[in-house]
Amino acid sequence: MTATGETGPEGASVRREFALERYRYILQQINAVNENAHRFLALYQTLATALASGAVALFVGYRRWDIPASTARGGVIGLLTLTTVVAAFTCTLILVGVLSWLDYRNEECDITDELIGPGFRERPRPGNFVRWYETYVLLFILVSVIAMWLLAGLLLLPSMR
Known part of the structure; x- marks a missing residue:
């Protein structure tokens, strides 16, 4: 076994193998981060649909169930506040995923620069966020929460007097 810092052929081989294993791990993590964004969106869609349905059901049935209007409001x-909390949590998870992805991609570029040559992989540019699907997932969540609050504020709550 070679000592730390040895630069002979055996040391270079060990370093190359280690870098290759690290590269595989990074690619696996990048894939996991990408999959997590879809899971978080599915979680948001499920919970937001259930909570918004509960709000609509409460609006439709509060008279039949003899619930005072103030309580129903x-x-x-x-329910809409809870939906907003779920949306904020989902957005936070997606943003953390984007930051992790950027970090892993930069580490991937470091490894390929060292093993293959500088510039083999371009570093990610945060300015390209318009091409990232996470941007549109975040926009969807934001627009859906705003739409729910607007619909409730303009249609449901005024009708519950």
């Missing part, structure tokens, strides 16, 4: 606001 509070319930709708509570």
Whole structure:
């Protein structure tokens, strides 16, 4: 076994093998980060649909269930607040995933620069965010939460008097 810092052929081989294993790990993590964004979107869609459906059901049935209008309004606001919390949590997870992806991609570029040559892989540019699907997932979540609050504020809550 070679000592740390040895630059002979055996040391270079060990270093190359280690870098290759690290590269495989980085690619695996990049793939996991990409898959997680889809999972987070599915989680948001499921919970937001259930909570918004609960708000609509409360709006439709509060008279039949003999629930006071003020209580029903509070319930709708509570469900929409919970939906907003779920949206904020989902957005946070997606943003952390983007930051992790950027970090892994930069590490990938470091390894390929060292083993293959500088410039083999271009470093990610945050300015290209318009090409990232996470940008549109975040926009979808933001627009859907704003739409739910607007619809509730303009249609549901005024009708619950």
